[in-house]
Amino acid sequence: MVTPGVTMAASLLRDFRFVDPTWEGSAFLRFWESELDVSISPYENDGITPRQLDVLRAVLAYPWSIRTEFERALFAYYNDEIDGSYCSCTPDGKVIPGSGPPKITEPSQLRKLIDEPKVCIRTYFETNSAVELELRFNCEWDPEHGLGVLYRYWQAVDFGQWHM
Numbered sequence: 001m002v003t004p005g006v007t008m009a010a011s012l013l014r015d016f017r018f019v020d021p022t023w024e025g026s027a028f029l030r031f032w033e034s035e036l037d038v039s040i041s042p043y044e045n046d047g048i049t050p051r052q053l054d055v056l057r058a059v060l061a062y063p064w065s066i067r068t069e070f071e072r073a074l075f076a077y078y079n080d081e082i083d084g085s086y087c088s089c090t091p092d093g094k095v096i097p098g099s100g101p102p103k104i105t106e107p108s109q110l111r112k113l114i115d116e117p118k119v120c121i122r123t124y125f126e127t128n129s130a131v132e133l134e135l136r137f138n139c140e141w142d143p144e145h146g147l148g149v150l151y152r153y154w155q156a157v158d159f160g161q162w163h164m
Contacts, residue, residue: 003042003045003046003047003048004047004049005048005050005052005053006023006046006047006048008048009023009025009052009056010025012025012056012060013027014026014027021042022039022040022042022120023039023040023042023046024037024038024040025037025038026038029059029060030063030065031059031062031063031064031066032065032066032067033065033067036119037118037119038056038059038118038120038121039118039120039121039136040056040120040121041120041122043123051125052121054131055131055132056121059119059121064154070135070149071110072107073149073159074107074114074149074156075106075110077159078104078110078141081159082101082141083101083104084100085100085101086101101141102140102141112140113140114137114139114140115138116137116138117135117137118135118136118137119133119134119135119136120135120136120162122134126150126152127152130152130153131151131152131153132150132152133150133151134148134151134162135148135149136148136162137149142161145162147159147161147162148160148162
C-alpha cells in the first residue's frame with residue numbers, strides 16, 4: 001500500500017524512512033547553512049498531507065540564512081524566560097551558587113547550550129496557509145523537554161519546550 005505523500009517526500013529528502021512516530025530524512029538547508037534532519041509528523045494512516053509537502057518544499061527552497069536573527073531572538077527569550085528561572089538548593093533551603101542556568105552576555109554564547117537542530121513539520125497548523133515549522137534542539141537548561149521554536153513565514157513566533 002502506498003502511503004499518501006510519502007513517495008514525494010522521499011524524493012525530496014535523503015535517507016527518508018519511518019522512525020516511529022514520524023517520517024524522517026535529511027537535507028542541506030540554506031536557511032540554517034548546514035545539513036539538518038527533517039521530521040514530518042504523519043497524518044491519519046501515516047500519510048503526509050499536501051500542506052506538509054508544501055512546507056517541506058518551502059523549507060528546502062528558502063534561500064536566506066535565519067541563524068543571526070534566530071540567535072538574537074533566542075538571546076532575548078533566554079534573558080526574559082530562562083536566566084534566573086531556577087536554581088538548586090541545599091536541604092536547608094540555601095541557594096547553591098552557579099546551579100541555575102548559565103549566564104549569557106551575548107547571543108553567540110548560546111551556541112554552546114543547544115545542539116542537534118531538527119526541522120519538524122507538524123500535522124496540525126496554527127494558521128490556514130502560512131509556512132509553519134518548528135526548529136527543535138537539545139538544550140542545556142531543559143534536557144528533558146528541549147527547546148522548540150515555532151516559525152511562521154520564517155519569523156520566530158514562539159519559544160519554549162518542544163511543541164509537537
